Amino acid sequence: MAYLIGALRDGYLDNKQYLISIGQKDRTWLEYLQKLVRDKFGVNSKIRPLKNAFELRIFSKNLFNKMKSYGVHNSSTTPDTILSNRELWIPYINGFFDAEGHCTSPATFRKTGKKKISFHQNDRASLEFIKNVLEEHGIKTGTIYLQKSRQCHALYVQSKDGIRKFSKTFSPVRKKEQLNNLLLVMPP
Numbered sequence: 001m002a003y004l005i006g007a008l009r010d011g012y013l014d015n016k017q018y019l020i021s022i023g024q025k026d027r028t029w030l031e032y033l034q035k036l037v038r039d040k041f042g043v044n045s046k047i048r049p050l051k052n053a054f055e056l057r058i059f060s061k062n063l064f065n066k067m068k069s070y071g072v073h074n075s076s077t078t079p080d081t082i083l084s085n086r087e088l089w090i091p092y093i094n095g096f097f098d099a100e101g102h103c104t105s106p107a108t109f110r111k112t113g114k115k116k117i118s119f120h121q122n123d124r125a126s127l128e129f130i131k132n133v134l135e136e137h138g139i140k141t142g143t144i145y146l147q148k149s150r151q152c153h154a155l156y157v158q159s160k161d162g163i164r165k166f167s168k169t170f171s172p173v174r175k176k177e178q179l180n181n182l183l184l185v186m187p188p
Helices: 002-010 027-041 061-069 080-084 086-100 106-112 124-136 160-169 176-185
Strands: 011-014 019-024 046-049 054-059 101-103 117-121 145-147 152-157
Touching: 002 011, 002 019, 002 027, 002 061, 002 086, 019 027, 019 061, 027 046, 027 054, 027 061, 080 086, 086 101, 086 117, 086 124, 101 176, 106 176, 117 124, 124 152, 152 160, 160 176
Parallel strands: none
Antiparallel strands: 011 019, 019 054, 046 054, 101 117, 117 152, 145 152
């Protein structure tokens, strides 16, 4: 459930239809989420094409109400249930990173020598929570700042040590290959 709540950063809830919707260009990740929802909660869902992406549509009053019981009222804030339960922090951040994270590509690293993993979000408090969790796991982060070009807040991990620790501590699904590819080109 915590991973799904993190993944909801790419989605929204529709109270009138008991709809959980997650939109993404990466259909494979939506298929992963579709299987997760079916296997863990016994709920079938549909993926439909949009203009430049896909949308996972989950219509389930039970799952919708279960998410609400976790304190999910929208897709832009971190629910109190996540904030107060340490066991949920890592799966939540895995889902959040898969939805709103970024990892430098090996080509960019080879060209510029710069490396980073990052989280982007309108809700600064969500990034402050992630920053605290990462630092509690010994992962040094930068300052959260407003990225004017994207009109959202950004949190970066830019050290080799921090990126390696992130990879050992967290297990994103969608971004795991990108993270592994960056680790392969970074010097020891």
